[in-house]
Amino acid sequence: MLDIWNDCNLLPPPICTTLHTDKIDVKKLKHIFHNIINILSRQSPLHKESALLSRFLYKFDKKFRNDIGYRNFKKVNTALRKYLSMNLLKDVESFSSVLPSSGEELYLPTRQMLQYILIRIITFSKIMFRTCVCSKQSAIFYMDRLKRGESHWMSLMPYSLLSRIWSTSLVLLEHSTSWYTDLYKYQDKLVLKGLDLLPSGYELPNDFQTWLDLDNIDSYGKFNWSIEKQKFDPGILENDESDNILDYVKQINEEYAENDDLPEPDKVISEETQLAIIEELPVIDKGETISRDYFKKFFKTESVPDKNSHTSARVTNKSSLQQFLKNEESLRNDGDDQSLTKHLSFMQWQVLKSSLEKLNESLANNRKIERKFQKIWQEKCLDYI
Structure with a gap:
């Protein structure tokens, strides 16, 4: 009803x-x-x-x-x-x-x-x-x-x-x-x-x-995006005698005491026995320590642009803008930390890229290109940080 x-x-x-x-x-x-x-x-x-x-x-x-x-x-x-x-x-x-x-x-x-x-x-x-x-x-x-x-x-x-x-x-x-x-x-x-x-x-x-x-x-008006985690009550084990951790430890100690084959806990191992055990252990090669700069040389390639050269401040004309887009595209595809737009999503990067490509195809002079590039870069990249 x-x-x-x-x-x-x-x-x-x-x-x-x-x-x-x-x-x-x-x-x-x-x-x-x-x-x-x-x-x-x-x-x-x-x-x-x-x-x-x-x-x-x-x-x-x-x-x-x-x-x-x-x-x-x-x-x-x-x-x-x-x-x-x-x-x-x-x-x-x-x-x-x-x-x-x-x-x-x-x-x-x-x-x-x-x-x-x-x-x-x-x-x-x-x-x-x-x-x-x-x-x-x-x-x-x-x-x-x-x-x-x-x-x-x-x-x-x-x-x-x-x-x-x-x-x-x-x-x-x-x-x-x-x-x-x-x-x-x-x-x-x-x-x-x-x-x-x-x-x-x-x-x-x-x-x-x-x-x-x-x-x-x-x-x-809110959504429950995640499932609530089950809360664990520590008092459950304390109230249940069968699952009490202290009773479990006590039971194990009693089993060790009844078994004569197990070693006594207070028994001290002699130094000769300790040396013999150490000699029988396999030798682990820990390698040689090297510096961090020497380690980075293994991954350096000439195709990756230098971090200091890849910056938005160097875009002053159409050629530098085209080179900047090419370098940024390769860095994003490789997942490199040098990428300046790694914090943007795929759709946000496409919006930024299309705007810069339109600027590159325009008939504006170098001064206008530099000024418009900084404005687009601020609105569609830096403001998302």
């Missing part, structure tokens, strides 16, 4: 009012509903972001259809479509229109009408909660693509869109919790008239923020 807040076929109760003789702060109740209407009627930016998100789904469906981040991206779109279809503003305006004005008799709505508004606020909060979690999970994958330099233009735009949707939905989620807390106090003050709206035995949550687990919303 679905929860009542998750039932899309839930019909509103009939509009009915009853006369109240008790004192109820109607002015504060009207102020709460005026605040709700004022906030919900100004969500046109969120509606525009929702429309923009649906365009991204149409554009990226072929390229990212098997990506996990894109799947969470689609979940955000589904949650926003449910938000647009529920139309909480219409229900709040319908309830607010029945509230009496100042100077009139206290004909207030029934308790069923307020319970229906509370249920709709719970549904609204759940949708915003779902939007926050899915948008954060999707943004993690797009940010990872940006760091790796993979499809960065097609990842930067949805990442910024998800960030705006996440911030807006989080603000609306906090507003909805305050709305529910303020309206829940009036539930017992209104009169129950007619059939019950809630099922038998069902009660609305008293502490809505704890029921929604809003304090731990940041932990819902």
Whole structure:
């Protein structure tokens, strides 16, 4: 059975009012509903972001259809479509229109009408909660693509869109919790008239923020990338007499004492016996010690460029730029520590290499080449360190 807040076929109760003789702060109740209407009627930016998100789904469906981040991206779109279809503003305006004005008799709505508004606020909060979690999970994958330099233009735009949707939905989620807390106090003050709206035995949550687990919303958007290691309890061996290490050592000592063939622990071996044992051992050739510089001469080849000559500061013209790219490519392929771009991934190196090759094919003079090379080198290599 679905929860009542998750039932899309839930019909509103009939509009009915009853006369109240008790004192109820109607002015504060009207102020709460005026605040709700004022906030919900100004969500046109969120509606525009929702429309923009649906365009991204149409554009990226072929390229990212098997990506996990894109799947969470689609979940955000589904949650926003449910938000647009529920139309909480219409229900709040319908309830607010029945509230009496100042100077009139206290004909207030029934308790069923307020319970229906509370249920709709719970549904609204759940949708915003779902939007926050899915948008954060999707943004993690797009940010990872940006760091790796993979499809960065097609990842930067949805990442910024998800960030705006996440911030807006989080603000609306906090507003909805305050709305529910303020309206829940009036539930017992209104009169129950007619059939019950809630099922038998069902009660609305008293502490809505704890029921929604809003304090731990940041932990819902995280992924468990690694399996938790099993913790070892050292007290297990101490409590178990059969596996106690002290009893095990005691048992071994008793077995040694019963066996007469084993040597006594206090028995001292003579020096002649020790020399005879040492002579029988094989001779180990430990080699000859050499210096580190002499050891490096074995691996030096003339084809590998000198470390001092391979530097970005020597690029001043097209010929030096072409030679620099050639040396860096060979050093990266050999896995040499002299490579200046060894900290870059394969995709990041390809982005840097393509930019430098375009610079080499341009018609700029040597001075512009040197200046543009230092700018590209700083943005696409040094900034990643």
